[in-house]
Amino acid sequence: MTLDLEALAKALRTHPSLRSKLAIGQAAVALGLCGDSLGHPGDDAAVLPRADGYDLLAGEGFIPAFVQDDPWFAGWCGVMVNLSDIAAMGGRAVALIDQIWAPDAKTAAPLLAGLRAAANAYGVPLVGGHTNFAARELSLAVSVMGRAKTLISSFTARPGERLIAAYDPRGAYRNFDNFCAALDAPHDRLRGDLALLPALSEAGLVRAGKDISQGGIIGTALMLAECSGAGIEIDLDRIAPPQGVPLERWLRSFPSFGFLFTATPAQADGLCAQFHARDLRADIIGEVTHDSAVTLRSDAQRATFWDPRTTPYLGLVQKEKSYA
Template identity: 70%
Template sequence: MIDAVAIAEGLRAHPSIRSKLAIAGATAALGLDARAPGRPGDDAAILPRDGGVDLLAGEGFIPAFVQADPWFAGWCGVMVNLSDIAAMGGRAVALVDQVWAPDAGAAAPLMRGLRDAAEAYGVPLVGGHTNFAAPELSLAVTVMGRAMAPVTSFDARPGDVLLAAIDHRGRYVNFDNFCAALEAPHDRLRGDLALLPDLAEAGLLRAGKDISQGGIAGTALMLAECSGVGIDLALDTILPPGEVPLDRWLRSFPSFGFLLAVAPGDAARVSAAFAARDIPCGPVGRVTAGSALRLTSGETQALFWDHAATPYLGLSAKETTDA
């Protein structure tokens, strides 16, 4: 029997979940809300253009993470940005990096990781900024992409099925980072990411997000708040790989993981497309009216978060419709 109440309480207090609360303060300091250009709250900023949209995203990395494993941090700088573009139904065009280091030698493994990942995924690094007189090693990476049929965090509807597509062919590298990319063939990495824009252009994805820091639980909460809906996560349907405990899996950051809100009639087709690439994908919940994200197991329901009572990102779709 899964103790949904205990899992909800543990997740609500976990640093991986609570770290996202800082986003609201940052957007407020910059004068941004859900009505701002680029529509903050998504995995990438949406910039309209003729015939589609440009996508712009970036990631800054925790210094302790960068310093603990510079090569892997460089790899992740590419990997996570490409996932953000794919989550929005886009294809990445190019990357730029921003590297700070005490000297060139300290930066070398970090820059090698950037280069190795860019080669693996087939997306060029076209420049950036370096500072070799910084007190410590730090990293940020920016990506540009394009989408013909953008998938946003703002379009989930009550009645939608929530699918989780997560590559289980990996291992934990550090913290709660579950990486399934390092030993994968390059053509597989590229084909797996290309599946997202293919599905979007086929009209099969209503809304979605890359599973980021905060894991399935935190990402579902961000999706719910942006769309102004509730979500019931069915714990009995979420199957971690191997012997990974469920509570850890719910907060894990997978190298390939997406939550997708789809119309009920499209769920089987979307799941089959991922299964054809050996990526587990299936229903893990449903989108509901309201603002509560609940964890369910059998007949038990436990409130994880109510974003109307306690905003998470502070970027609800209701800010747009009520304006």
């Protein structure tokens, strides 16, 4: 079946999960932040150099409707997405803190149970936080601290590198476009999968990438391209969604284990093989270009999805590269 790339690009460009990321740039302007600010806003975690590497800080707040619809899973995701952010930077998580608002302890109970279950599964301690049991509705935010010896960064993709999508296909959708492959996985596999990323970074096999977050492959590729000051061309014919998942939905889905990386042509196949050895999917799905746009292609067709040079997305570019 021939894809209508212009229609697909428009559907993705206007989807709420893609548009929601525009708030990041708006908040950064209000706070006086840019890609050159301390911590390098635009990365998956704030980067704070230390003598023997980097401290990493990240946090996630959750859509109230998501938390109230499925509080146990929201608690689990509070841990899972933060650990993904640290791994995406080439780091290892040290500890988590939570911030919970609820009308009472009973309402908060499933949320707390989900947080505890995920912290146990991933082997990262919850060490405190903030609790309010006199709020009008159930709300959640979670923060994490990690450390890295070397970095995987959103700012270091270079033209000529291959774009690789890695994910765990052994999952199913739960709540919105969240594709979860973690709940039934053995705990040692969850921990080993995340540990692969700092190992690859420290081996020099990958230095640019992001975790596939809200906005999916397409939104994450856009953030990676914009932060790196490059373009990305995505070959839709090389993307393999999990069985039964339509391509459009997969392009905007948020997987429990999903990352985009770039690698040199000489290293790309070897990088994919590292994921294959753990029964994870990893495919070369495109390349980094000298352009500024994220472009979709299929067969001989091409369509521009988004050009951040004319329409900024995050707007968090760096003028001075403080690490590379």
